[in-house]
Amino acid sequence: MIPGMNPRKMKQMMKQLGMDVRPVDDVQEIVITTPQGKYVFDQAEVAIMKMQGITTWQITGEPRFEEAALTIPDEDISLVAEQAGVPVENARAALEKSNGDIADAILNLTGKAE
The missing domain is CATH 2.20.70.30 (Nascent polypeptide-associated complex domain)
Structure with missing residues (x-):
């Protein structure tokens, strides 16, 4: 409601405008x-x-x-582990650290990250 305006008058105006x-x-x-x-x-x-x-x-x-809880698909973990040549546990940790970014996780695990 608009301060200082009569609620009855406000309802009447809204009805005239087609507002419900x-x-x-x-x-x-x-x-x-x-x-x-x-x-x-x-x-x-x-x-x-x-x-x-x-x-x-x-x-x-x-x-x-x-x-939202970060969910990392098993396929992503397997891919990072394979590409970086590390155990699955390390791949999962790297993906969690990189918020699920596969490329960033691989680069961090292989020591090629800037």
């Missing part, structure tokens, strides 16, 4: 997942706004960020 805003009650958790991790809203207010045929979801709250 409705709250979503009893929201327990909202999670937005990205490749880098998850934004988790434990307590949030959610509203659904429809205007001119477009639906918009509005989230109000403070999220916490959970970083």
